[in-house]
Amino acid sequence: MKRSHLGEFEEIVLIWVGIQHEAAYGLSITNAIQEEMNRSVTLSSVHTALYRLEEKGYVKSELGGASTKRGGRRKRIFIITNAGREALESSREMRMRLWSKIAKNHFPKWEL
Amino acid sequence: MGTLNQPSKAPAELVPPKWAERFFRWYCNEDLQEELLGDFYEQFCDRWETAGPQKAKLGYWLNVITFINKYTLRRKRGSFTHIITPDMFRNYFKLGLRNILKNKLSSFINVFGLALAIGCCLVVYRFIIQFYYPDSFHGKLDNIFVAERLVNEDGRRQLWGAIPEPLGPAIQGSSPQVVNFCRLKNYNANFKKGEQIFTEWITFADSSFCDLFDFPVKWGNENNFFARNAIVLSQDASEKYFGNDNPVGQEVHLRFNIRGEIKERMYVVQGVMEDIPDDSSFRFNILLPFSAQKGLYVENFNDWTRYSNTLFLELTSPNQVEQVQSAASPFLAQYNEANSGWPTEKLHLEPLSGMFRHSYMVNDSPFISAHIAALFMLLIIGGALLTLACFNYMNIAVASATKRLREIGVRKVMGGNRAQLVIQFLTENLVLCVFSVLLGFLLARMVFLPWFNNMSDIAMDLSFQKHPSLWIFLVGLIIITTIGAAGYPAFYLASFRPIAVLKNKIRFSSKNRFRKVLLGTQFLLSFLSIFAAIMFLNVSKEVQNRTWGYNQKGIIDIRLNYSEDYETLKNEIQQISGVERITGARTNAGVWSEKVVAEISDQEYSVMGLSVGYDYLETMEIDLINGRLFDRQKPNDLKSTIIINEQFQKRLGWEDPIDKKITIDSQSYLVIGKIKNFHHEPFDNEVKPMVIRLAKPQNFRHLIVRVPEDEVVSTAQAISGIWKRHYPDSPYDHRYQDDAFNGYFNAFEQVNQVFKATAFLTIIISSIGLFGLAMLILSRKMKELSIRKVLGASLIDISYNINKEFLSTIIIASVIGIPLGYFMLDTLISLIYPEVQLGFLPFLLTFIFLIVMTLISVSRHIYVAMVSDPSRYLKDE
Structure with missing residues (x-):
């Protein structure tokens, strides 16, 4: 499977797929990002990110149950794959490694 | 699935915008619709x-719109694109070729019919x-613009191509927009x-000729x-x-005959032109400098009563026509003053590039032209033939669908979808159309265009080098014929339900309305x-046989050039x-x-005039109605008598014209006779009022000899001998x-020929189409016919x-065709020849012709059906 770069927004979406374990679908992720991260996103950008992640093999999807709340329509539930988890971890490791390289005094004083 | 897409228990007011949802369903991939609509709704x-x-x-709207992206759109088509691969096309082409070879007869009919039509379209x-x-x-x-004069002829505005000679230089001198001018004056030598x-x-x-125009030069230096x-x-x-x-x-010696005086001039050949390009709208034979006219018949180039045949103006830019036209008006006033005829109102500038489709409107225009009606006629013919050939294809394709x-069925069961089948059939037809276009091109080049x-x-x-747009046209023709001919059959064939097909439950019947409409069309x-x-055959026959008002047969008209003596020739010719x-x-x-201009009691009439010798009216056999003809015994006849035609009498409203007075050029004439109208102009012009006077022999330009009709050629030859003896130069x-x-x-x-050729091609295309169609219908009906035969x-x-399907269609087509044909041809013919009445006979003839054509096309199949052994077709069950 093709391993490719994980974009910043994709990473956030992928993390949320992980957080909302087996209950993540387009709207739930959109709402979560909007409410908990105070970041304005549209449904379509989240979906686009999800499809892209699916293409990259970081998530897989299946159609879940229907609910009257959705007018009887089923949801597509996204589940993070092992590859996705690895991608997230390697991304985090990379970040941590870089963090450790920043000397503390390089930050502006007041932030410490 | 359908029920799932409906909001089930939603409160009545919680209905999302209907159009947004509809739009979304239209563009969005079906696989994604459910989940996305669910999200939207939530x-x-x-x-x-x-x-x-x-x-x-x-x-909701924003969602629908922002979701237009490659995932919602692409996935839908994705299922489709990955099947249309080069390999698949290669397969389609192969199948197409095989099908052409397999059904040789119907392929031939299609290719040949389309090629005929395409050949015509190319022309x-x-x-x-x-x-x-x-x-x-x-x-x-x-x-480059061509100057024309807009002349007011008693209220009728006419364009004239002849331009007063000094206008060119005058207009160049006065308006800076005119870069250059070039006058052409035609003459004989x-x-x-x-x-x-x-x-x-x-x-x-004018010497600006080489500067303005780019006619190719073979030899010589343009300077x-x-x-x-x-x-x-x-x-x-x-x-x-x-x-x-x-x-x-x-050195070249030219002899000019200037009103009887022979002037010989020597010139030196300075150049030879290549053949004038085909698309030149004007032609010339031999060029001399404009100034060479001086001393021949022009003394003064500033004479406003002299004309050049054509005046070209080169403007600094094409949008300065208006200025130049108005700059010409003082000169036109000068011209009108110098001439007594109808006044010129305005100078009209027509771009040289438009002359081919403009000059038929201009009097005495030397430009090659075609009437716009000819263009429409040809367009309609080309379109009709192509339609006919495409319909042939459709009919045969639909009728052979059984095969x-x-x-x-198998393709569909194996997962082929409708679009794939459509593409397959279109591709197969493309092969056929390419053949047709190639054959059509050959036909056009070798047969139609020379004709x-x-x-x-x-x-x-038809040269691709000179006209690169031909490529585009050929490719366009291939696309049009492919889609036009195979579009319907492709969709029709692709629409069958696989189960019905494989279970042999598809029923073809003559209920196929569309096919009947095709056949009917x-x-x-x-x-x-x-x-x-x-x-048109009828009309042209009628026109050929129309009486001219005199006996035009058996008359030889010899041109005199002033220098010959009429009496000498007359005396010698009389001996023949x-x-x-x-x-x-x-x-x-x-x-x-x-x-x-005839003046009668202070009233002016513009009429046609002939000046003739004694015996002219007798020689032409023009009938006298009352009064008398010119008489040699009456010396006054030469100067002061005149004969008028019926038309002029009618115009003047005279009861009895004899002894009335008419003044022409201040000379008073006495009317001595009235003659029957005769056609002095072709039949599309009505007979105009006319006066006939006597002319002196020294002014004669024509020597007219009446001989028995079958001796014209031999007499003309005999006269030639006399002529050469007397006037060898x-x-x-x-x-x-x-x-x-x-x-x-x-x-x-020409019109006649075009229609004849069209009818011929139409008959060929229709007959071969009918032949093929009848064959296919028959192959389906063989079983039925065999049973009928067995039963006697x-x-x-x-x-x-076999014929009933065709005959009923012919009758319907004729019922529509009679009023339509009548209307179309009545309009067309009344434009060209107003007096012709359409009879009923042509309709009947056409009807019979169609039936005979159909019977002949089908007769072979009837014969096959008759002689075939019924058991052969009944056995297989």
Whole structure:
């Protein structure tokens, strides 16, 4: 499977797929990002990110149950794959490694 | 699935915008619709509660619009694109070729029919190029304009091409927008080659000619073309007098006949032109400098009563026409003052590039032209033939669908979808259409275009080098015929349900309305084209047989050039046996008559005038109604008597015209006779009021000899001998009077030819189409016919059975075709020839023709059905 770069927004979406374990679908992720991260996103950008992640093999999807709340329509539930988890971890490791390289005094004083 | 897509228990007001949802369902991939609509709806409900209905609806719309992306769109088509691979196309092409080879007869019918139609379309297209892009070889084409005079002829506005000679220089001097001008003046001169004398058409041109135009030069240096004593020959003239040698530097002697006075001039050949390009809208033969006219018949170039045939103006830019036109008005006033005729109101500038489709409106225009009606006629014909051929294809393709049902069924069961099948059939047809276009191109090049050129006197070729747009047209034709012919069959074949196909449950019946409409349209088109051909044949026969108002047969008209003595010739010609009468004339009916202004009790009338010798009316056999003809015994006749025609009497409203007075050019004439109307102009002009006066023999330009009809040629030859003995330096120019309207008849003949050819092609295309269709219908009906035969059906029963579908369609087509044909041809013919009435006979003839055509096309199949062994077709069950 093709391993490719994980974009910043994709990473956030992928993390949320992980957080909302087996209950993540387009709207739930959109709402979560909007409410908990105070970041304005549209449904379509989240979906686009999800499809892209699916293409990259970081998530897989299946159609879940229907609910009257959705007018009887089923949801597509996204589940993070092992590859996705690895991608997230390697991304985090990379970040941590870089963090450790920043000397503390390089930050502006007041932030410490 | 459908129920899932419906909101089930939603409160009544919580309905998302209907159009947004509809739009989304339209563009979005079906796989994604459910989940996305679900998300939309959920969000919509949330927002309804938090932000209100307005924002919820807006948000829904925004979602629908922002979701247009490659995932929602692409996945839908993705299922499709990955099947359309080069391999697949290769397979389709192979299948297409195999199908063509397998069904040789119907492939031949399709290819041949389409090729005929395509060949015609190519000719039409070539004609349109000629029509719309003539003279394209001139670099300055866009800036070159042709000047014409708009003349007010008693309220009728007419364009005239002849322009007063001084106008060109005057207008260049006064308006800065005119860069250059070039006048052309046509004249005749005699060339002597050995013993023979030829009259050549020469053109005096201003030296700006080479600057304005880019006619290709074969030999010589353009800078010397208009030097003193220079002459430039066309390739034809050069070959005629010098063979294949380069004549530059050679001396040429030309003889001009200026009102009886012979002037000989020597010129030096300075150049030879290449053949004038086909698309040139004007032609010339031999060029002389405009200034060379001086001393011949012009003394003063500032004479406003003298004309040049054409005036070209080169403007600084094409949008300065208005300024130049208005700058010309003071000069036109000067011209009007110098001339007594109808006043010129305005100078009209027409771009040279438009002359081909404009000049038929201009009097005495030397430009080659075509009437816009001809273009429409050809367009309609081309379109109709192509339609016919496409319909043939459709009919045969639909009728032969049975042969491919299994294939379609299997393809569908194996997962082929409709779009794939459509593409498959279109690709297969593409192969056929490419063949047709190639064959059509060959036909156009080798048969149709030579025929059309020969008939229309326009030289056209199909060269890709000169007309690169032909490529585009050919590719366009391939696409149009592919889609036009195979579009319907492809969708029709692809629409079958696989189960029905494989279970053999598809029923073909004559209920297929569409096919009947196709067949009906074919019959209708055939009906119209055959009808038009018969009608035009009829009309042209009627026109040929119309009486001219005198006996035009058996008259030889010999042109005199002032220098010959009428009496000498007359005395000698009288000795030839068979010569019945000899007379002379200054102006001759049907050839040239002049316009004169007749004054009657202070009222002016513009009428036609003939000046003739004694015996002219007797020689032409023009009938006298009352009064008398000119009489040699009455000396006053020569100066002061006049004969008028019926038309003039009618116009004047005179009861009895005899002894009335008419004044022409301040000379008073007494009317001595009234003659029957005769046609001095072709039949499309009505007979005009006319006066006939006597002319003196020294003014005669025509010597007219009446001989028995079958002796015209031998007598003309005998006269030629006399002429050469007396006037070896003067060309012998004789015509036969009954050729006078040849130009008019030729135009008729051209239309006639076009319609005949169209009818011929229509019949061929329709017949082969019918043949193929009947064959396919019959192959389906064989079982039925075999049972009928076993039960004792006769030949008549069987032929009725086969033909009934065709016959009912023919009747319907004729019922539509009769009023339509009547209307179309009535309009067309009343334009060309107002007096012809359409009879009923052509309709009947056309109808019978169609039925005979159908019966002949089908007869072979009836024969096959008759002689076949019924058991062969009944056995397999």
